[in-house]
Amino acid sequence: MNEQFSEIQRMLIDMLTSVTSSAIEFLPKLVGAGFVLLLGWLFARLVRAILVRSIQVSLDGLLERSGLLEALERASISAQPSAIVGTVVYWLLLIGVVMGAAEILGLTAVSAAITRIFGYIPSVLSAALILAAGVFLARFIGNVVTSGATAANISYARGLGAVAQTSIVVMVVVVTLEQLGVDTQILITVITVTVAAITAGMGLAFALGARDIVTSILAGHYLRQTLPEGEPVEVDGRRGVVEQIGPIATTFRDGTERWTVPNRRLMEEVVRH
Template sequence: MGLDDAVGQLTAWLATGKQSVITALPNLATALLVLVVGWGLAWVLRRAVLAAFRRIAARLPPGLTRQAWMETVDDQRAGQVAAGGLYWLVLALAAVIAVNALDVPLFSGWMDKLAGYLPKLAVAAVLVLGGVVAGRLARNAILQTASRGAASQAGKLARLTQVSIVAAAALIAAEQLGLDVSLLKNVLLIVMSAALGAAALAFGLGAREVVSDILAMHYVNKSYRIGQVVRIGSQQGRIVRTTRTSVLLENAEGELAIPGRRFANDPCVLLNEEVDRGA
């Protein structure tokens, strides 16, 4: 009698399990379909983002902006990071929808919370990526502006500006995720304001000589011509060409670059008027 009861109970369990599987088949099929469609959509979007980054680079005018964009995309792999992030975001959303389609109460609550958190995570990632790109563009702009002088000061200022932009973007992203960063924002504002002010002052002081040379060359280009032989201090030579900041003299030892400010501050003797007609 006990054996018959055990067999009957096992048969009832199997029948119940079979009925549960049959009942769940539509949900399983729906979940599987959602995962497949989500994977395909994620793959397409990843390719589209990579192509968009390449098109942006191709349409940018040659020069500083394109250089900064290419350095950010290629060196820091910003395009791959953005495409990969979108890929996994879409897969995560597909997984959430698939689990909800299974109608399992234990997991549905977790998935609902995750679904509400994913958009915030996506916005935070976009903010950080935008901060990285903007910081690199600002850094290159400062370096390009100061390419003719005060290189050490410009490098520090450019790096500090880049770090400030990225840090600010990271704090905004953290706030978007629901973290309390009010204290960190105030500290960052104070520190970065002081640091940027000090760096800008150092850059300005370091660029004084460069600015003096540029202003003096305006006077030099009006007063002297290529081919004239001049003596300034202990240096003597024939003017072969000029730049925005200096005059190049040719003598027996080779070419000598004289800063433009020396023509304004030191006595300069014009020795002859033999202008180079080929210049």
């Protein structure tokens, strides 16, 4: 009985000794890791503060002029772009510090996982740059199309600009997803089917009755070049002045009365000046 008790006592002593030795051996690593975390955290905060102050005026102003700041506000993101960049850099540094602390503690699995995350970051940054540049380009092209259509006296100039801008944004989103390694084949198929359906619908609408409307729209484009507003004319025996040439019909004014005539009729009939 005494021998069994002595054996149990020796086992307990050996276990406590092993635990104590491991704790004593691990304690310097734990202190070192904590010290690295503390210094790394302070360094990351310092870098964030310096970076935000350095780029606040230039970056925020650039994004405001490009329209990206307005897009962020529409997405309910109230933080300034410089603060967002500073926060991203802060967390990247902090992740690197955590990886260093994990190496000190011998946590190779944690370190390997963080390394894989860091390996994916370049793709994320590239995708973000592509998206930002694409949105800027889309806005620029949309403005160019709108300005050109406005100069050509096309009343639906803003609609054309919006279509151009949206088309470019869709293409940029597809490229961004491909940069992130996402299979975009399904998305491309959906976009293709959607565009084909819209095109087929427009063709069907034209065939079923939109022909007169389209004819009036095209006629309105030519009327704006040949029939200036305020020009006195006579249409169907009624005299008046051109008040406005709309997308589908032209409005005339005779004293206090106004009447409209479809643009296609003005192209088909004789209008006396």
